[in-house]
Amino acid sequence: MSGTRAARIEAPLNDGTIPASRVPVVAEADVVVVGGGPGGFAAALRAARAGARTILIERFDMPGGVHTSGLQGAAGEGVGGIHTELMERFAAKGFIYVATENDLPGWAGNPLSHYERNMKPGSPFRRASFNPEGAGCEMALMLAEAGVDCMYATAFVEAIVEAQAGRDNKIAAVVVHDAEGLRAVRGKIFIDGTGTAELAARAGAPVGSGGGGQPAGADWDGVERPIPGGLLWIMSGVDFAQTARHQESARDPTLSRLIAEASAAGDIPPGLYRPRMKGGNVYGEAYIGHPTLDFSPMLREGTFVVWQNVPYEWALRMDESAGDASRARGELRGFIEAEARFLRKYAPGFSAATLMDVGRFVGVRDGRHPVGEHVFSLADAREGREFRDAISKPMTKTFFWDGPRKHRFQVPFRCFLPKNVENLLLTGASLSFEYETIFMVMRNFPWCAQTGEIAGFAAARCVERGVSPKEFEWRETYF
Template identity: 30%
Template sequence: MRTITEPSREVPVLAEADVVVCGGGPGGFPAAVAAARHGAKTILIERYGFMGGLATAGLVAPILGHTAHESDTPIVQGILKEVTERMHALGCAPSWEESLREWGIRFDAEALKVVIDEMCREAGVEVLLHTLVVDVVKEGDSIAAVMVENKSGRQAVVGKVFVDATGDADVAYRAGAPTTHGRAFDSRNQAMGSFFHLAGFGYPDTKRVKELHKLIRDRLREGRFRFYNEGFLNRNAYHTDHTSANMTRVGGDPTSVRDLTRAEMEVRREVWKLVRYLREEVRGFEDCYVQQTSFQVGPRESRQVVGPYALTGDDIRRGAKFEDAIARGSWWIDIHCPLGRTYPVHLCTAECPEGNSCPYWISQHESMLSMEELFPPKGDWYDIPYRCLLSVAVPNLLASGRCISATYEGMAGARVMGTCIAVGQAAGTAAALAVAEGVRPGDVDVSRLREVLREDGQLV
């Protein structure tokens, strides 16, 4: 590849803080709020004009992982419970008690945006929106500053402890910290996808929904559309005057700009193919329209920080518990086809209907798990150990959200938003304790960290 030498230059320091949180998604905003509430001068850097990550930019709903597996017993509370209750007060989510009886917390993305704004403002977090982390400056093994770009130009944000909540471990990667990417076999990560909302039609009754889903399933079999399921009428968000479908799928690397560009365009093309078909050929959908598509295509997985411990698929299946637990998860080993194959392919399991044409399946199928082997024990959960938040190479870095230290199978469960919010609260609390005690994050007293989390309403 041809290269160009960029001239050296003096870069102004935009801000200095105790804790710098990079990314405002489910792993980021709780970290910033928790750190600030515990007295740390905190800055949150977010690339979009709002926070919430895939919960807002991706329209991903509902928030999963808030209860034990197949149970209404809560395993996450703290900031997640507070966020839910604040959205409920706006008429944009169920109450916390109601949410425990559902498989996930339904919510309105616009309400979540303003709730996060309010929580950050009340906690005293300095928020930098429309700001992208582009590089890292180190002093020895530690990060001294992150370099950012925004409409004001190139600037530096200096800090003592940094939280990588970028989703793709961008800070760790640019700091030279070891990371993994995807499965060991070929480094492929799970497929990406986007939610979309449809409106402009009366919602059909149960019988008609089944008929329409069968209709789309038949078109999928014919190859007319490239979705991994037929559920275009699903309603996963809180309000029901529109659909909220999770059925698109594109294979690719979320850290590749070309793959991201291709994925965005492919998803839009498929959504509009569906809408044109509905308008032209399906009674009652003549005025159907796309109310909105997600602001960005949704990665499920990319880079993982290498920490002293990596959460594994076996940890998920046996409901592993750890002495240094700082969060809980209950979602299962949910691996969306890394090749991006669509219906009838859904998950990467031993039962894959197209396994004979998949190099991974051909090589690994004798050791692959079947569908019934992917879950934690009923009524149970697995712990996320604090060691998964640490970097083996950068002592003042904490990982949060879906870039924590985990194997390919481990991240397939820990990636959901309820778990990411719990991990984020722990990361921010640990960062504040490290600053207050004048120690590195790896030297934080984990017993004290767990005690503080419990005092703040978290379940550990």
């Protein structure tokens, strides 16, 4: 463990489920954050900067979650607070790469583009990405500067929960697994930054599974599945101008002809390129393999991030089923190898391309939904509700459930407070919201960083005042 603040504690930990002798309590802090994605990172940083002794537990070797370990380096305008600071620090270190129509003339409107495919061909665009490895280093540095005790290569496995008469339960400690085996970390306030509400679920908060219905009028087979997760990978050495010339001259914008040729030669494994569902449902447009190969420029010229999404028809719940998680990891890695091989062999512009990197994990887009003291709902958005405990000024968003209609709404602090657990705050993709609202704001990187910052701020205030998050009165907007 880095840092010096986490003192060894000899007091036994024994709730009867794990022998105390096997789980020494090795650290304690005011605020213990589990998971260091945008939510957990910002929470730990904000809590430590506010003076709370803070520990961050992260299973990988750097913070940033989907956006670093998962290679999803999409960068954008800062939305304020820590998110803006991140964008500025990444830029200052030279970690942001910007592609425009000058670098990639055939990119806007190209069906292979993840973000720009719906643009008018030839139109100007600006696609900014950050280098995930560089960004992870910078985020780790920020945590170290703020004095956060970071436990990397450490997986959270269980919550030790105490019952309290007449009140919600309390997390006493979390059990983690690291190079020394099972150990425990005690805390006053805990923050769930796992991206899948794993801490909330293990601590006994009610949770729902990902997935649900579809907007009215969507072409949908009636099966409720979570929005598929994805494994991102990087290919470099691509001569995209050559690819674009081929798409045009061969009239093969989606490379379907090349895929058919490769299939006939036995070079495409079953399942790699699947038909997509059509219409305005949440699976069809963005989250399957073909016809969009899903590329985005990143890092430097000729380097692209490529999406390998879980086939939606597999309906995997990677956050709840070990078998699903293992299947996703194994099969998607196989697809990546096959796709890279196909591109190099068949697609003009790829003959010198190299498979550079594969994300450390398959990102979960739609995991558990914890039930908080307030569950942000479709009705909250549609009716433009405002709340006395709103965390920000009203936001204006559209989302496909309601077509182009704009919604102006607020999110209350109660969405950070899971039911049944007194000393736990939620962040990021683990906030309490209905599946239907998932694309409004609830899971994008800037928002996850903002919610983390709010949770860290609230946790530090609770410690200072000696109250639990449930007792904390949220009165002013933060953003």
